Amino acid sequence: MARKVRVFVKDSSQHVILKSLDKLTIFRDESDYRAFVTILQECNAGHGLAIHAYVLMPNYFEFLATPANEDALSKFMQSLGRKYVGYFNKKYNRSGTIWEGRYKSSLVEDLKFLFDIMIYIEKKAPAEHIFSSKQKNLYNKKDDVVTYHGLYKKLGFTDEQRVQKYSTLFNAKSDEKKVEFIAVCLEKQNVTGGLEFVKNLEKIVGMILSSKERGRPKKDSIEKGKKMYKNLVILDKENHKELKINPLTDLNFAKSATHIPLLASEVSQIGATFPIVFTADETPSLVAVVSLGADSLAITTDGKWITSYVPSYIRRYPFSLASTKENPEQKMILIDEDSSLFSKSKGKQLFKKDGEKSETLDHAINFLTSYDAQMNITLNVAKIISQSGILEDREISVGEGDEKKVLVKGFKVVNREKLNALSDDILADWVRKGIISLIDAHLKSLNNIQTLFEIVQKRQN
Known part of the structure; x- marks a missing residue:
């Protein structure tokens, strides 16, 4: 073990x-x-x-x-x-x-x-x-x-x-x-x-940190949805010496993901198609809403992302990264052992014959390391925005009165009036740090809530 x-x-x-x-x-x-x-x-x-x-x-x-x-x-x-x-x-x-x-x-x-x-x-x-x-x-x-x-x-x-x-x-x-x-x-x-604190850490390390006794997440949280990783194990050069990996061409492993965690650097690109919101956690993160309660609308029936840019969160699959306390300098690589991308008969080797990492595995590790560093920056920015008190609860629903049906809830968005009420020195600091640009992209992306309904309608037709 x-x-x-x-x-x-x-x-x-x-x-x-x-x-x-x-x-x-x-x-x-x-x-x-x-x-x-x-x-x-x-x-x-x-x-x-x-x-x-x-x-x-x-x-x-x-x-x-x-x-x-x-x-x-x-x-x-x-x-x-x-x-x-x-x-x-x-x-x-x-x-x-x-x-x-x-x-x-x-x-x-x-x-x-x-x-x-x-x-x-x-x-x-x-x-x-x-x-x-x-x-x-x-x-x-x-x-x-x-x-x-x-x-x-x-x-x-x-x-x-x-x-x-x-x-x-x-x-x-x-x-x-x-x-x-x-x-x-x-x-x-x-x-x-608490559950929200633990869930936020799980996003960072890419693996389950809670025990089963903690129970399931609340049903009204945007965090609902199946995880991409089914069987995370530590990558081992002996147990996995014959393992090969195939290109990431079929994204159906993420079909059940109702939201996609984003890096701050991706907000403008992904926000051009999907609404970008803040999770309603005590320590919020940025996510793209890609579902109206069912499967992902961002992935086509043949397993392709509907735009040319695929989020980093998706592209890092089937790998994940974590640190160990025994040797923090060394990163622990995890893989989804049940992923269909892995094979022993075809694909690119993860390890060379002498047991050293292949160029393919080196590339994956570099990507994971960069992703984790950028995610930490993103979470810090989201924390600053949350602590300013400018976020408000929002939901996506259809109908009114007794006919009202809530499709997505448990997320927050920036309130423009509260944003404008911030002191000039805070706003100036946020401009210099690029936080205002991120908020602008977030607010603009909310127009794409309608895009979700349009995608549903097209698929129904």
Whole structure:
């Protein structure tokens, strides 16, 4: 079984736990605790990890932290684990590891779960236990390990105000369902976040990050529709050494997609034919609406895109890309193993006879890398637009009154009046950054809602 993919999102915290082997007591006296804290601070000095909450218990170390970059957490944990093993084995005259295995981590949706996880961690510390961030966050005592999170700082203008408000949260009755959810997410290394947050991450990494227990997406979301990828697996040069790929000529694999995620650079091209909207998520993305509730209207009966330009989201199939926390420098290539584009008898080889990547595979990897970089830029732009408050809910429907039938809902568009009401400095900044050009293309594309009906009518005829 492949290792669980660790997901990194800039400025998002991670809930982490490192357990001892067979519940070995790794802190046998106070000097062990103090030695671990010293090593912890030394290891963190160059790795840019802001620790917001932590607890040291006899057989595990658990904490909440925001990594400064993609490999900050993994490098910190490797260094910490190795150095404390050296200290412990020397002191107690033993050899071998003291750790259960790899640390477990869960990416956190901070706005919804930050304080819940801080409290979850700190409530594990006994009342008089001093090796916990509770001493600082709850009692305002000195602790050089802890760095306040931005949300904690917003609790008040002074340390006393923050402690008072955090104390209120800390002493409130626990939501047992939320506590269980946090525990399960960490144990299974799932994302600790709401459905919308998780779905947005899935768009970025191109694979499912949620567990089946989370349930299906809401029916009123524009996100409904079958996914293109049916069986994503890690590309392996041994298991797939004979695999060949054929040209992307038949797009029927995307026939059931009701919307297509877009890069900011594609809005003008795709918007010339289809309406471009913002998803109604807390972290919205740009999508082209290509359906009125049934199959895609952008793909013809013979599997062709109806215009000359095919969106990057479609063109990257049957590949996808993700990063691993063990080696963030190296990208993990995924393929839809069930794709009809793959064959062992015809097409272009993915690997050369010596096991090295072929030119075809190199080209695919370069495309994926460029796509992910541009998608991150697009999501940041969509976030800026959303935070300005100029988006409003919209739906596509037919008929009126009792005869009204909603065909597409769960999306947002820019309100022109709210856009014009923004301050001059914001508008000027958006002009320089190209955001206004994107918004103009988006607004113009909304005229193509009628185009969807015209395509339906032509196909019916």
